[in-house]
Amino acid sequence: MWWVTDTDDANGAVTDDAGAAETDAAGAERRPTVVVPVEPSPTLRATVAHVVEAAVDGEFSVVHFVEIASWRDGDPGSGDRTAEARRVLERVVAWAEADLDDADGDTGDGVTVVSTLIGADEYLFGPDDYVDVIAEYAEDQGADTVVLDPEYTPVGNTALLQPLEFALSNTPLAVRTAPVGRPTRRERLRSEATGVRFAAMFGLSLAFYFVLGDPLYWFDWVTGVATAVIVSITLSQISFDADPGVPRTPQRLVRGAIYVPVLLYEIVVANLVVARVILDPRLPIDPTLNRVRVIVGSGLPLMTLANSITLTPGTLTVRARDSNLYVHSLVPWAREGLFDGSLERWTRFVYYGRSAARLPTPREREDYAVLQGPDATEELPIAAADGGATPGDETGAPPDEAAATADGDETNAGDEGVTDE
């Protein structure tokens, strides 16, 4: 007998009755449990087969396949991505069922397969965030082992496996990578090659070529097409981490065009303030380093926000560590402006639309800290700069509170399917 449980609970608690009854029945004896993070990858099928084989051999009796959401519930499009993730989980469970059937006999009995979507209540950035989510889930489920798919890259555009393995080795969990072949070995920073990305890159570079050249001259067409092909081959996998789509991409461009004058105005105002400070004979500066936790997606939105902050004189993004930006401010005025988060709201407007831009300021969320001077609320993470300290120490209490608030808002679909075969 084995069970397939499916739950959407963000905390990962398996709440269905049959599974709970079985766990209780197993009672005193501790059931070896394994957590397997999954994501569509070329080696996912082989990883599932490996884990099931190990389970049949008696190594594990409960297998949790978890998909970790890189998005956040309530984002535009999160419904589609959730549905997509659930399809992946269904497929994984179907594979596991098939493998268990193949291995049937006495050995396949008693293996429970569980699939869950976790982490949709917050944005996850780097390996540390993923490890936190995995470790928390593993603890809730009493799991002591994590098996990684060698091609597991949840962020989509960066190789996360090695840092993930490293960060997991700091937890009590036993970690290993499934010994399955890698059909492709992609380079860092490369994302999938698709026709849409290639076409978009080609169109963009050709258009740029003709702004510089003459679209009515045949020779410029020959050189332009050749150049655009070379650019698209080399850069289309790096420049895009998602396919440009209608209406998303045009919408973002229009909203970006609205944002540019706003940003220019901010730059001029900040320039005048900083110019006044610099030309003042007393030089009334009060520079500090600050931390602010921003709620924008990783990749392009985070880059836009960090660059907007740097473009505005008086604030300078020194470090972007996961969702935390370390920002140096020259005068208190610039620091206060940063904590008021107007650029963060504008970035959310550009990428996610007007409704997504309504969110509390970092000050209201208490997602900020001054790291230097008499008002300092946190220690300067200079030792952490070279990767010395654990990031958990840096985040401190305020982000936890923010996470607690987010937990309260989230909507759990909570539909559980049980198949008993």
Next chain:
Amino acid sequence: MDAVGTLRVWLIVAFTLLGLFFSLVSMTGVLRLPDVYSRAHTASQADTLGAGFGLAAVALAIGLEGAGFKTVLLLFFIFVTNPTAAHAISRAAFEEGIVPWTEGDDRR
């Protein structure tokens, strides 16, 4: 010279002077400010508004021709690359373990 032409000339002069002013402020800042982080703030000023107003003046002087469009593109690329460079410099300083200067620090 007609009224529009006169206005254009004065705008060109005003933009050039503004560009010069912000470049001057930026230079003063680099000389006066205490450490690499605070200097990075003001060094990027020369790029954004110094070069910004300068190129705006050039675009106005050239008018609606090919070279004018190229000036606008130049402006765009400066605005994209400048914060990236400033971030790279300050991040490198941070990873070297340089503590930002604060009020009361002896280093100047």
